[in-house]
Amino acid sequence: MKHFPVFLAVEGRRIVVSGGGEAALAKLRLLLKTEARITVVAATPIGEVTALAAERRLTLIKRAMEPGDAICASLFYAANDDDAEDARVTALAQADGALTNWVDNLGQSQFITPAIVDRDPVTVAIGTEGAAPVLARSIKADLEARLPRALGTLARAGKAFRGAVEALPIGRKRRAFWSEYYDSVGPETFDKAGEAGLRKSLEDLLAKHIFAKTQAGHVTFVGAGPGDPELLTIKARRALHEADVVIHDRLVTPEVLELARREALIIDAGKEGFGPSMKQT
Template identity: 45%
Template sequence: MQSFPVFLKLDGAPVLLAGGGDAATAKLRLLLAAKARVTIVTPAPEAELAELARTAGATLISREFSTPDLENKKLVIVATENEANDRGIAEAARAAGVTVNVVDRPALSDFTMPAIVERGPVTVAISTGGAAPVLARQVRGLIETALPKNLGDLAGFIDSFRGAVKSVLPTATQRRKFWDRFLSSAAARQVLSGDEGAARRDMLALLNRSAAGEVTGRVAIVGAGPGDPELLTRKAHRLLQEADVIVHDRLVSDDILDLARRDARRVYVGKARSAHFRTQDQINRILTEEAGAGHLVVRLKGGDPFVFGRGGEEADHLRAAGIEVEIVPGITAATGCAAAAGFPLTHRDHASAVTFLSGQGREGGEADIDWRLLAQARHTLAVYMGIDTARQARTRLIAHGRSPETPVAIVENGTLPNQRVIRGRLADLPDLLEREAVASPALIFIGEVTGDPIARTAETAIERLALAL
């Protein structure tokens, strides 16, 4: 960390602003928003700055800077846009012991001005230490889109209940857990949606239950997507930041887990074929016990929890136990891996249907599948957990009429830096998997869409020409 981040209170504090152009005007707006008592020194103030100073009650002195201007000032902002003038004022400020910032000249500054995101009392400051202000502005844009517009209202709502919460819950640990529960509750969501009346009713009910010791947790069953942490949904990211306990699968990457709250407890329940670290009954019991202890539990699953992820079974179990469950979908592995590999799942000229299917049955055997239906042309198949049963799938599809020449693509570690895409034809699928030593996680895609894009385009052009003739 090159600079120590602080928020400085300037309410009523005397601040000197040197400069009269656009840069000075922008800084004047920030200082006025912080309620500083601003004196502006410049020989030629531009009209916008002069009008803003007049309407806001700032003091405008139309002359060059002089050292006595620094007297009793808490802060100096220099924006003359002339390097010699900027340097001279900065040196004078430093000699007088006044903290100084020179716009766009970090070498002359005691501190740098961050890019700012403001939501009422919630302020986010982004700094690159003066190295790349443009990058700081881009980061600000990302944060602007991520933060709810009513976040400031939520901060004010919390402030209005702080006294009541402190009187009911005497210890800091109790209060921290209460506020964590509140931020993931319906009451917080109601504030953000603008329904503060309903939020107050739910807040009082939550506070009364907490005072009576009726602490109940909840479980969020969350899809972690195909692997790339940038493909997480915003809600999934937020819940990882709020979770007390994270119960995660083998296919959830360390990069995704690193986005979680630092003090969240992680429970690994990974499964592989014939190597279950935890049985499903054990996982269900862990979720129930952790939520029963009052924790916010994130059950984190690769892909989408409701696509071959047993999320539905876990949700049914938790609801039967009287535990609140939230489902957060993720980008399913098939759509994510196909996109990362560069081919569509459907295409107007090549595939009018797509089917996601599991290569394994309930007890690890062959899946009960209507191969006649799946063997039709212009139909993309995305096969999960299909490495060990690829030979049977190949044989049955061809036996029911699918061409042995149908293109296939195997996507191993899809969306991750070590992604591998292997292409071939249906007839050779088992040998291709063996020869390339394909390992899980990998998805098998069968269908015309997986072929070479140039070949697909040429084939389509020939078909259209034939129709025209």
């Protein structure tokens, strides 16, 4: 991985775009979905950019970029469709301390913008490190079709209820609550009663989980097969995803172990001739 995927907090922070043509407008359509303060620097912006400024959705500076224009900017986009000008403004922005993206120039960019599926506050980012943007768009289209439009509404209701869920202990019980909400109770309630019914369904579900008896721990044996994670059964993948502890031998591949939860305890119990091994008692 040459690019580490992160979600950057931009609420109330500056994002500067140099350029006022179609390339800049394409970036602005995405950036304007955020709560950042957008500034566009362009000597001759097209009508759509000027209209956005008139609607006070962004700040427009009608001139070529100068030193200091990107001071305090969290991100900077060079989108002039002119290599010489994009090189000049990128150097200025980096001197101002901003992370820079040169549109359609991966080698000169300090960060890249992935394809995005927006179900605010649920956001799915798809990146191919510039190797296959058409593939990224194909995956995005597939996810757009699969993810329900109500997902964002369910997530917002869940976020507002997070404080109440602290009544459940961290770990398995809390995960079980959220799994049941997002997998069944939430979607079913939304279909029947809409957003107005979600709060009551969350309260009822929380009461159910608070008074439910704690289930005893159990062990699930999973065969890893020849090592290809795509050959695992659905039940095996689910077991790995839900496990608190995963104990494996040396024949299990890293690709299979990637399916475990990040928070799970991974224990290597494998043995190798004349090598390190775990004692058996």
